[in-house]
Amino acid sequence: GNSVTQMEGPVTLSEEAFLTINCTYTATGYPSLFWYVQYPGEGLQLLLKATKADDKGSNKGFEATYRKETTSFHLEKGSVQVSDSAVYFCALSEFGNEKLTFGTGTRLTIIP
Amino acid sequence: GAVVSQHPSWVICKSGTSVKIECRSLDFQATTMFWYRQFPKQSLMLMATSNEGSKATYEQGVEKDKFLINHASLTLSTLTVTSAHPEDSSFYICSAPEALNNSPLHFGNGTRLTVT
Numbered sequence: 001g002n003s004v005t006q007m008e009g010p011v012t013l014s015e016e017a018f019l020t021i022n023c024t025y026t027a028t029g030y031p032s033l034f035w036y037v038q039y040p041g042e043g044l045q046l047l048l049k050a051t052k053a054d055d056k057g058s059n060k061g062f063e064a065t066y067r068k069e070t071t072s073f074h075l076e077k078g079s080v081q082v083s084d085s086a087v088y089f090c091a092l093s094e095f096g097n098e099k100l101t102f103g104t105g106t107r108l109t110i111i112p
Numbered sequence: 113g114a115v116v117s118q119h120p121s122w123v124i125c126k127s128g129t130s131v132k133i134e135c136r137s138l139d140f141q142a143t144t145m146f147w148y149r150q151f152p153k154q155s156l157m158l159m160a161t162s163n164e165g166s167k168a169t170y171e172q173g174v175e176k177d178k179f180l181i182n183h184a185s186l187t188l189s190t191l192t193v194t195s196a197h198p199e200d201s202s203f204y205i206c207s208a209p210e211a212l213n214n215s216p217l218h219f220g221n222g223t224r225l226t227v228t
Contacts (some may be wrong), residue, residue, distance in 0.1 A: 004155070036219075043116065043219035044205070089156070098144065100217070102156040109227055 002027045006090045006103035013080055013110055019077040021106050023064075023090035031092040033057075033066055033073040033099070039089045047075075047088070081112045115139065116208050118220025125227055128129075129217035133191045133223045134200055135162075137204030142208035147179075150203040159204075162189040196227040 007022040025031065034056070035047040036080035048057030062077045073090060090103040115138040125131050135145055143164045148156040160181050161169040168181035178191040178200075189208075195199050205222040 040219070043118070043221040046216050058194070098217070099158060099161070104153060104155045111165070
């Protein structure tokens with residue numbers, strides 16, 4: 001079956017540091033890949049996505065590239081801000097974006 | 113933008129009682145809604161797909177009689193945890209797509225259930 005493995009947290013960084021949250025996947029087909037973010041007290045929101053190999057999703061300064069050869073979709077941001085503190089979920093779907101398989105989530109805390 | 117409202121945000125109940133969680137799409141119609149469950153430090157696990165006007169589709173290992181799902185209208189799905197036990201304590205989240213294929217999934221804020 002499908003599965004998503006992401007970097008365990010929590011992750012604590014100083015403001016303006018470089019961020020990487022690793023995500024790898026296994027899938028029987030050719031999935032779409034997603035990063036969702038959950039800010040404190042809010043529901044999950046789509047941060048970015050990629051639907052085919054070598055696609056790069058980007059949003060709010062975050063980027064992730066769909067790497068089929070390494071089955072990875074690592075999330076990166078060059079300079080994090082306190083407002084980026086949240087829980088980040090990597091996910092995949094083989095049927096459009098309806099049924100999602102999630103990773104465990106990584107809690108990110110940015111300190112001033 | 114489109115919003116999914118989930119209620120209650122948290123609930124504490126006694127063993128043996130039932131708890132109903134509501135999931136509403138506020139400004140769009142949702143023929144399908146998804147119910148997820150998350151244990152501490154674990155992934156969100158899909159429990160079931162709620163289908164308006166028909167029976168829900170449950171994932172393997174999820175007890176249908178334990179987790180009753182009703183999708184009575186195009187904007188409301190409910191999850192009832194029947195005869196709750198402490199092991200049912202968890203975080204439950206619903207989501208709904210605006211339309212099939214390539215539309216964003218909107219998530220509720222989740223419901224923290226604690227069974228004492």
